[in-house]
Amino acid sequence: MSYQIYSHILPSATPGTQRILKAHHFGEAGARPKMYFQAGLHADEWPGFLVLNALLRKLKKADEAGLIQGEIIIVPVSNPIGLGQNFHGYIPGRFSFSDGGGNFNRNWPQLGAKVHKRIKEEVTGNPETNVALVRKAIHEELMLLPEHTELLGMKKNLLALSMGADEVIDLHCSGEANMHAYVAQEFEGHFKPLLALLGAKVGLSELETGAASFDETNVSVWRELKSHYAHLIPWGSRSLTVELRGENDISNDFAQQDAQALFDYLILRGVVAGDMPEIDDSQVAYYPLDAMDLVKAPCAGIVCYHKAIGKEVEAGEVIGEVVNLMDDEVETSSYPLVARTNGVFFARVQRRLVVCGESIAKIAGREHLAFREIGHLFED
Structure with missing residues (x-):
């Protein structure tokens, strides 16, 4: 032994x-x-x-x-x-x-x-x-x-x-x-x-x-x-x-x-x-990794996902929404989460209360994204 x-x-x-x-x-x-x-x-x-x-x-x-x-x-x-x-x-x-x-x-x-x-x-x-x-x-x-x-x-x-x-x-x-x-x-x-x-x-x-x-x-x-x-x-x-x-x-x-x-x-x-x-x-x-889309919250609020983890998505597809709890007009208080690449929706934050501008979902894409900078691919 x-x-x-x-x-x-x-x-x-x-x-x-x-x-x-x-x-x-x-x-x-x-x-x-x-x-x-x-x-x-x-x-x-x-x-x-x-x-x-x-x-x-x-x-x-x-x-x-x-x-x-x-x-x-x-x-x-x-x-x-x-x-x-x-x-x-x-x-x-x-x-x-x-x-x-x-x-x-x-x-x-x-x-x-x-x-x-x-x-x-x-x-x-x-x-x-x-x-x-x-x-x-x-x-x-x-x-x-x-x-x-x-x-x-x-x-x-x-x-x-x-x-x-x-x-x-x-x-x-x-x-x-x-x-x-x-x-x-x-x-x-x-x-x-x-x-x-x-x-x-x-x-x-x-x-x-x-x-x-x-x-x-x-x-x-x-x-x-x-x-x-x-x-x-x-x-x-x-x-x-x-x-x-x-x-x-x-x-x-x-x-x-x-x-x-x-x-x-x-x-x-x-x-x-x-x-x-x-x-x-x-x-x-x-x-x-430089083709991975980090989907950001467009506002602070409660996030609701329309797409399940593991599913294929297309650029422009809405994968969820964030409801802004402070909007005066509740009928228009939902803001879409839009995929910016074709790929696989594979991860998201566990919290449903999100902060404006934070990365809350990840889509594995196949083509380099211009806004992803080599050498600075992790935000935190």
């Missing part, structure tokens, strides 16, 4: 408080392939908690049977800071209350230029040797990251756990949504089997969002180095963000279904021994 649990203590933010990250390790340290999973980086997105709990149960049985061939690290609760932000029974866990108040999944440390500086005199003609060289340099740079606040300590620990993995899978969810994922353009083919296993029909394909999110940060070093050395430095890490449907899509059935999909994926990648899963990826489609 190889199963171990390690607790990583974060810097104490205030006297008498202490938060920890628990990392579950399977397989021999250094074994390949190495996989990393985490859930709840946005601490108000909870489906992944139950999914990884179910996956841990499956992996413990696999470990007892001697089936773990690679290395697996799972952090089922990756943001104890956000979970502690309990405000009268509501946990607003997307943004930090302290350390500048930013989005927990934005502006992670970018190490590409620093790693390049470390290795540029040592790159060889052997790609395998170069991968080991880069991983060593990444580790050295990670150790230099500051950790004098609770949030910085959490980021440093999560990156130290994940950046040596061959694949990083970050579990999130949307307000109300179909299963979907955000995937780097370079990895569309690689992760298509995973999306198929999860039943995700929509993949949002991105190059650089400008967000410096957790999943992007794990591959940003390799992207930076490949721009200099091409094939001499292969991809040492691939990552994606999986959106596990909506906030309230939490059940034992969903958790078992999704955990089995992740377990089957580990078999597919040779991390766990077992019968190869049958995969039909014919329903998986990728849509450019």
Whole structure:
């Protein structure tokens, strides 16, 4: 048996408080392939908690049977800071209350230029040797990251756990949504089997969002180095963000279904021994992130949707309306939500009281939209 649990203590933010990250390790340290999973980086997105709990149960049985061939690290609760932000029974866990108040999944440390500086005199003609060289340099740079606040300590620990993995899978969810994922353009083919296993029909394909999110940060070093050395430095890490449907899509059935999909994926990648899963990826489609229409509320009020999630829409089609409760003329107080692209209506906010100008629905389109700016594709 190889199963171990390690607790990583974060810097104490205030006297008498202490938060920890628990990392579950399977397989021999250094074994390949190495996989990393985490859930709840946005601490108000909870489906992944139950999914990884179910996956841990499956992996413990696999470990007892001697089936773990690679290395697996799972952090089922990756943001104890956000979970502690309990405000009268509501946990607003997307943004930090302290350390500048930013989005927990934005502006992670970018190490590409620093790693390049470390290795540029040592790159060889052997790609395998170069991968080991880069991983060593990444580790050295990670150790230099500051950790004098609770949030910085959490980021440093999560990156130290994940950046040596061959694949990083970050579990999130949307307000109300179909299963979907955000995937780097370079990895569309690689992760298509995973999306198929999860039943995700929509993949949002991105190059650089400008967000410096957790999943992007794990591959940003390799992207930076490949721009200099091409094939001499292969991809040492691939990552994606999986959106596990909506906030309230939490059940034992969903958790078992999704955990089995992740377990089957580990078999597919040779991390766990077992019968190869049958995969039909014919329903998986990728849509450019810069073609995604963010439908905005035309006024403040109550939103009513006319179109169900998962349905195809056409540009100019009305998918819902917002009722302005302050209009004098109630007969004309409804304002339409109009799709600006052809595509799939796949996500929307859970709240029905919306703020004027906020993005409340997402449509995966196929053609670039002029008002979507490359490098600034996430609003929050």
